[in-house]
Amino acid sequence: MKSRIILFVLAFLAWCFLNWVPDWQHLTTGFFVAFFVALITGDLFVTRPLLLKHPYRWWCFIVCYLPRFLWECIKANIDVAYRVAHPKLPINPGIVKVKTSLKTDTGLTFLANSITLTPGTMSVDIDRDNGVLYIHWINVKDKETEAATKIIVERFEKILAKIFE
Amino acid sequence: MKKIIRWSIGAVLLVTIITLIIVRPFPFLFYPDLPYIGFLGRAIYVLILACALCLYRIFRGPTGADRIVAIDIFGIMIIGFCAVLTISTNRSWYIDIGIAWALQSFIGTLALSKYLEGRGFDE
Amino acid sequence: MIDIIGLIFICIGLAFDFFGCLGLVRLPDVYNRLQAATKSVTLGTCSILFGTFLVVGFTAAGLKSLMCIVFLLLTAPVAAHAVARGAHRAGVKLAKESIVDRYAEDKEGEI
Numbered sequence: 272m273k274s275r276i277i278l279f280v281l282a283f284l285a286w287c288f289l290n291w292v293p294d295w296q297h298l299t300t301g302f303f304v305a306f307f308v309a310l311i312t313g314d315l316f317v318t319r320p321l322l323l324k325h326p327y328r329w330w331c332f333i334v335c336y337l338p339r340f341l342w343e344c345i346k347a348n349i350d351v352a353y354r355v356a357h358p359k360l361p362i363n364p365g366i367v368k369v370k371t372s373l374k375t376d377t378g379l380t381f382l383a384n385s386i387t388l389t390p391g392t393m394s395v396d397i398d399r400d401n402g403v404l405y406i407h408w409i410n411v412k413d414k415e416t417e418a419a420t421k422i423i424v425e426r427f428e429k430i431l432a433k434i435f436e
Numbered sequence: 437m438k439k440i441i442r443w444s445i446g447a448v449l450l451v452t453i454i455t456l457i458i459v460r461p462f463p464f465l466f467y468p469d470l471p472y473i474g475f476l477g478r479a480i481y482v483l484i485l486a487c488a489l490c491l492y493r494i495f496r497g498p499t500g501a502d503r504i505v506a507i508d509i510f511g512i513m514i515i516g517f518c519a520v521l522t523i524s525t526n527r528s529w530y531i532d533i534g535i536a537w538a539l540q541s542f543i544g545t546l547a548l549s550k551y552l553e554g555r556g557f558d559e
Numbered sequence: 560m561i562d563i564i565g566l567i568f569i570c571i572g573l574a575f576d577f578f579g580c581l582g583l584v585r586l587p588d589v590y591n592r593l594q595a596a597t598k599s600v601t602l603g604t605c606s607i608l609f610g611t612f613l614v615v616g617f618t619a620a621g622l623k624s625l626m627c628i629v630f631l632l633l634t635a636p637v638a639a640h641a642v643a644r645g646a647h648r649a650g651v652k653l654a655k656e657s658i659v660d661r662y663a664e665d666k667e668g669e670i
Contacts, residue, residue, distance in 0.1 A: 285626070288622050288623070288625075288626050289535075289623065289626065290619075291618070291619040291622050291623075292619060344598075344602050345602070347598050347602075348575050348578075348598060348599055348602050348603075351578065351579070351582060351594075351595045351598055351599050352574075352575070352578040352599070354582075354595070355578055355581050355582040355585055355586070355595060356578065356581070358439070358440055358443040358444075359439070360439075360585065360586070360587075362586070362587075362591060363658065364588075364590065364591055364653065364654065364658075365653075365658045366590075366653070383636070383640060384633075384636040384637070387597065387598075387636035387639055387640065388598060388601070388602075388636055391594075392594075393590070393593065393594045393597070393639065393640075393643065394640055394643075395590075395640070395643045395644055395647060396644050396647070407590045407594065407643065409591060409594055411658055414658070450581075471562075472562070472566065472614075475566060479569060479570075479573055482573050482576075482577060483573065483576065485577070486576050486577050486579075486580040487580075489580040489581060489583060489584050490580050490583060492584060493583050493584060493592075499589065499646075499651055500649075501589045501642065501645070501646035501649065501651050502589055502592065504642055505583070505589065505592055505593050505596060505642060506583060508638055508639075508642065509579070509580070509583060509596045509597075509600050512600050512601065512604050512631070512635065513576060513580075513600060513604065515604055515608070515627065515631070516572070516576060516603070516604045516607045516608075519604075519607050519608050519610075519611040519624060519627075520569070520607065520611075522611055522615070522620050522624075523611055523614050523615065528615075528618065528619050528620035528623075530620075531611075531620050531623045531624055531627065532623065534608075534623075534624075534627055535623060535626060535627050535630065538627060538630045538631060538634065539630065539634075542630075542634040542635075542637070542638055545638040545641065545642065546637075546638065546641055548642075549638075549641040549642045549644070549645035549646075550641075550645065552642075552645040552646065552648075552649050553644070553645040553648045553649060554648070554649065
């Protein structure tokens with residue numbers, strides 16, 4: 272029930288953003304549409320509704336995670352531009368294996384997306400039972416699993432464990 | 437050595453095209469009395485150059501996966517087109533096309549990658 | 560003043576888009592192309608949309624462009640991940656410069 276209420280609020284907010292300058296006709300139509308969407312796809316998206324109530328997790332998400340993520344994004348773009356414009360094409364690619372200790376679906380999704388948008392790495396596959404990610408790395412510094420885990424995953428794992436676990 | 441020669445030929449070509457775009461007054465297809473129309477018209481031409489590089493990869497790509505990647509990137513760049521056209525023509529419904537294109541292109545790429553994997557769509 | 564800042568954001572986005580497409584042409588195999596293109600083009604288009612928001616202000620088009628940034632940041636890495644996994648399962652080889660492939664080793668062990 273709680274997950275349906277959260278989904279209803281999210282869908283209604285998205286509707287209000289999509290046709291701005293709200294008047295009564297748009298708001299009533301949006302109310303019914305969001306109600307039916309929340310009724311039909313109830314438990315699919317929000318599986319643990321109690322997680323959204325902690326203000327500490329929101330604080331961590333906004334203050335710790337977002338600036339870090341944007342900074343890594345900008346660094347990744349400058350890195351890609353340098354590698355592409357260099358005449359000798361300095362790449363050294365390969366697929367390595369790293370371990371993670373996150374368990375929940377949302378945490379793993381955010382970890383994989385963050386790895387894809389940070390410098391030089393892209394997640395190829397996830398094995399959730401063993402907690403293993405396969406990562407394509409454009410400039411392989413170390414082939415072994417522990418050293419690669421230390422370089423790639425630990426930038427985000429502590430923050431995401433505070434938010435989603 | 438051959439690599440260096442090819443790189444320098446390509447660099448000279450691209451720098452020439454970009455300089456032509458920036459320096460020469462191209463004919464602008466939009467409303468010439470709106471603000472910033474000079475900058476935005478040149479921006480449209482730079483985006484067209486990037487899309488031409490994408491089209492090269494779509495025609496030339498050795499495997500099917502290359503073509504799928506290039507189509508995905510092409511779809512993301514069309515959203516940039518829609519955003520620039522929103523300012524340069526002052527019509528706000530172009531960004532609606534952008535949002536619809538983002539969602540449809542995402543679903544299309546997922547379906548194409550499932551097809552590449554050789555499985556059914558019901559997974 | 561704020562219009563000038565928006566136009567600077569659009570300029571940065573155009574440069575990143577261009578470098579991403581150049582990487583799509585120059586790099587040797589599917590995975591490297593996917594990496595360069597996804598990162599550069601996603602952040603470049605987000606920068607163009609943010610510049611649009613700064614120029615047009617809090618109107619309908621501005622709020623819709625903010626929604627579009629959220630959609631792009633959520634969907635582009637997932638699409639890249641799906642294409643990479645599909646390509647590896649379909650048997651696309653890595654480029655000849657690459658030095659290690661743990662994924663193929665582990666898949667051989669399973670079969």
